[in-house]
Amino acid sequence: PLHDADAFAAMRKAGRLAAEALDMLVPVVKPGVTTGEIDDLVLAFALDHGALPATLNYRGYRYSTCTSVNHVVCHGMPNDKPLRFGDIVNIDVTLIVDGWHGDTSRMYSVGEVSRRAERLMDVTYESLMRGIAAVKPGNTTGDIGAAIQTFAESERCSVVRDFCGHGLGRVFHDRPNVLHYGEPGAGVILEPGMLFTIEPMINLGKPHVKILADGWTAVTRDRELSAQFEHTVGVTETGCEIFTTSPAGLHFPPYDLRA
Numbered sequence: 561p562l563h564d565a566d567a568f569a570a571m572r573k574a575g576r577l578a579a580e581a582l583d584m585l586v587p588v589v590k591p592g593v594t595t596g597e598i599d600d601l602v603l604a605f606a607l608d609h610g611a612l613p614a615t616l617n618y619r620g621y622r623y624s625t626c627t628s629v630n631h632v633v634c635h636g637m638p639n640d641k642p643l644r645f646g647d648i649v650n651i652d653v654t655l656i657v658d659g660w661h662g663d664t665s666r667m668y669s670v671g672e673v674s675r676r677a678e679r680l681m682d683v684t685y686e687s688l689m690r691g692i693a694a695v696k697p698g699n700t701t702g703d704i705g706a707a708i709q710t711f712a713e714s715e716r717c718s719v720v721r722d723f724c725g726h727g728l729g730r731v732f733h734d735r736p737n738v739l740h741y742g743e744p745g746a747g748v749i750l751e752p753g754m755l756f757t758i759e760p761m762i763n764l765g766k767p768h769v770k771i772l773a774d775g776w777t778a779v780t781r782d783r784e785l786s787a788q789f790e791h792t793v794g795v796t797e798t799g800c801e802i803f804t805t806s807p808a809g810l811h812f813p814p815y816d817l818r819a
């Protein structure tokens with residue numbers, strides 16, 4: 561049977577709103593703004609649109625976003641520290657719309673950033689898109705991970721192993737786990753109707769991560785830069801549909817704010 565049309569319609573709505581929240585932040589993310597202010601804006605955006613952030617009070621996490629700066633790999637907590645010229649920051653938003661989850665994250669450049677930071681963000685975005693290109697019925701989650709790992713490592717970057725993509729829908733996290741590394745043909749066979757995220761974290765240095773004393777913040781052990789992009793996708797009869805594409809075409813930096 562065709563994949564569940566009602567679920568896809570609901571996921572399009574949730575995914576689009578989460579992408580619009582990230583678009584809204586493009587003119588906001590600049591030197592001097594704090595990640596706490598960014599978090600407040602996303603909560604207000606969600607409430608203004610009748611949505612709720614999925615991370616708020618999720619497993620004791622008390623924020624509407626994750627804001628992961630420079631060598632923070634993921635789960636960076638919003639705080640009162642101003643972003644600095646030259647920082648790169650991942651902002652991760654999951655919005656619940658009519659009970660359905662749209663989960664997406666993007667990188668933002670604060671002012672201008674180094675060529676190596678630019679290259680890392682480009683490699684990470686391309687890694688995500690290579691993973692998405694592997695999504696079609698009959699392929700497996702291992703094909704997704706192998707595509708990401710092969711490309712990232714061909715660019716002399718490394719893949720974080722400690723966190724993975726995940727099934728979602730009316731719940732935030734479900735099976736299958738979607739690893740960002742692995743062997744072709746391994747894992748779960750993809751079928752039309754499956755809903756999951758792909759959210760590779762790519763490091764300039766070694767893959768190793770440690771969790772800070774706050775119990776959330778994951779950082780690279782070697783303190784080298786890390787980047788992440790995340791999309792929510794649905795498997796169709798012929799491939800997949802990306803639910804979290806930027807309606808404004810603002811996929812990755814440097815966003816041309818001069819426009």
Ligand SMILES: CCc1ccsc1-c1ccc(O)c(O)c1
Binds near residue numbers: 626726
């Ligand atoms: C901070 C929210 C959270 C807490 C435990 S895992 C997690 C999280 C954060 C971003 C995500 O994209 C995700 O799938 C889970």
Ligand SMILES: [Mn+2]
Binds near residue numbers: 652654663759790
């Ligand atoms: Mn996310």
Ligand SMILES: [Mn+2]
Binds near residue numbers: 726757
């Ligand atoms: Mn996720």
